[in-house]
Amino acid sequence: MPIHKDLLGGPPPTHLPDDPEPRELLAAGTAPAEVAAKYPSSSLAWAQLADDAFERGGAVESYAYARTGYHRGLDALRRAGWKGHGPVPWEHEPNRGFLRALHALARAAQSIGEQEEYERCSSFLRDSSETAAETLGL
Secondary structure: OOOOOOOOOOOOOOOOOOOHHHHHHHHOOOOHHHHHHHOOOOHHHHHHHHHHHHHOOOHHHHHHHHHHHHHHHHHHHHHOOOOOOOOOOOOOHHHHHHHHHHHHHHHHHHHOOOHHHHHHHHHHHHHHOHHHHHHHOO
């Protein structure tokens, strides 16, 4: 079990509720746009759209998709009791959509020269989950 940086009684890790349908549809090869249309609150679907757009060279499109996934994830985190800081563990699979969207937003921001947003999102990702930052390549 990983040890978190905050040893002074900071907030507990936030674990988003599981929403397996979007994850299962994406794993089965359903188009991410179709999944996002059916499950618009799924950060995972928006993160996949952002990744696909970035791979095609669409940095601005990727940025827009990632920002949508990021904000949908923030909404879910708040509903789960998150108060604006504290760990969001990568190890908890339902958190990965938000963390992937946050990573995609940082990546797209950097690619369009939005350095402050890149730095903010990169720090937020590392503060939320060092494992996510390492896994996703920040």
